Structures are given as structure tokens and as C-alpha cells.
Amino acid sequence: MPDNTQTTNDSQTQTESLGWRAGLPDDLKQNEALKAFKTVGDFAKDDLAVRSKVSELEGKLSNYVPKLPDDASDEDRNLYYDALGRPKQPSEYKLQGEDKNAPEWTNFWKTQFHRRGITAAQADGLSGDFNAQIQKLVEAANAQRQQEITTNEQKLRTELGDKFDTSVELAKRMWTKYGEGEFDKAFENGNSAYRATTIRMLLKFAALTGEDKSPQGGMSRSSAKSSFIGYSKSPAPPKKS
Numbered sequence: 001m002p003d004n005t006q007t008t009n010d011s012q013t014q015t016e017s018l019g020w021r022a023g024l025p026d027d028l029k030q031n032e033a034l035k036a037f038k039t040v041g042d043f044a045k046d047d048l049a050v051r052s053k054v055s056e057l058e059g060k061l062s063n064y065v066p067k068l069p070d071d072a073s074d075e076d077r078n079l080y081y082d083a084l085g086r087p088k089q090p091s092e093y094k095l096q097g098e099d100k101n102a103p104e105w106t107n108f109w110k111t112q113f114h115r116r117g118i119t120a121a122q123a124d125g126l127s128g129d130f131n132a133q134i135q136k137l138v139e140a141a142n143a144q145r146q147q148e149i150t151t152n153e154q155k156l157r158t159e160l161g162d163k164f165d166t167s168v169e170l171a172k173r174m175w176t177k178y179g180e181g182e183f184d185k186a187f188e189n190g191n192s193a194y195r196a197t198t199i200r201m202l203l204k205f206a207a208l209t210g211e212d213k214s215p216q217g218g219m220s221r222s223s224a225k226s227s228f229i230g231y232s233k234s235p236a237p238p239k240k241s
Contacts, residue, residue, distance in 0.1 A: 081117030090114040095127035149192040156196045171202040174211055 020040045037043040068080045090110040113123040175183040187195045206212040
């Protein structure tokens, strides 16, 4: 009979050297990662610790937004922007204060927002901020312009005294006779200081030509009280985005 004693002894030695790994499938018994664990308990403790770390990392990664590389392709960039919440098309943006009467202006900004990867919420917020800032600039410009008008009018009133109203009417009449168009319309967008200077020049010209002594036909009761501020239009603000 063949001697199986040596084979049995070899198997027992191998089993003893494997320890708890002896019960694993053959393809795992010699796995280097598992050799570090002396007992099943050691392996179980390590497994639980690893699972805890994995759960913690998964929680952090669930709210993680990857950084877009500077050399990202256009395709990757578009995928990234879309994932952040960019509308599929520029036309899908809804902007605060959107001017329906200026589609070219509005569409330009929608296109720029889309090209830059701006989300719908960000675009709406930026539009509101832009319009609010522009409004502040317009209001400040109007206030400064009104102050300049008041200052120049008061200066001219001081110079002309009680002849202010008739002098302004005379200047308008001179402008109508020798100039082009209506006086107020010609200066409605002009500088108030230039308007006052023009009135002074017209009054001097009227005195030199005798026009200040000629009958002032055409002056109605409604025009007797002249206003230096012949223009009250405020500068139009830039079209809203």
C-alpha cells in the first residue's frame, strides 16, 4: 500500500501555516493583503474600520463639486456647466427687469451668460444687480444735471433781475427768427451752462440790432412766465439686461 503519512503531514503543516486563511477559497488563501491579519478577528476589525471610512468619504463626496481643469475641452466644459445648472439654451434664462422691447440687448446678455456657464439663478441675480446699479448711476446723473440747471438758472436770474422772464422770451424770439427750429427743442439735451451763455449772447445781439426795442409779437399770457429750464427730460438709462 502507498504511504500517505507524508502527504497527511504536509497538509497539516500547510493548514497550520495558513491559519484562519485555510478556510478561504484557494484563490484567496495566499492573497498578500490577507496575510497581514493573524486572526479572523483582526480581519473583521480592519474591515469595519475601512467600511466606516468609506461611508464618511462617500458622504463628503456626495456634495463635492469637481474643479474644471484650465485645459478642459469644450465638450467637457459644456458638460460641467450643464451639471452645475446652466440652462440648455440661452433663451431659457429668465432675467429680472427683462426688456421685452429690446430683444437684441436681452439676447446678447443671455448668450454671454450661457457661454460663460452661468446658472439660471446666477444670471437672474446678476441681471438684477446690473439694473439696480445702472439705475443708481442714472439717478445720480439726473440729480447732478438738475443741480447744474438750478445753479445756472439762479445765476442768470440774479443777473437779469425782474427782466428775467421777458429776456428769456426775447432770446427765444431771436433764436426763432435767426436760428433753426425751436429754442427749447434745440437745447433739450444740451448743457445748462451753454444754454445760459446762448441766452446772454442772443440778448446782446438783440441790443445791437435793435430787436430788444421792436414789438414782441407772439408773446401770449402763457409765455409771459418764461422758464429757463426749457428741457426736463432725463437721460435715458441703458437698456436692461
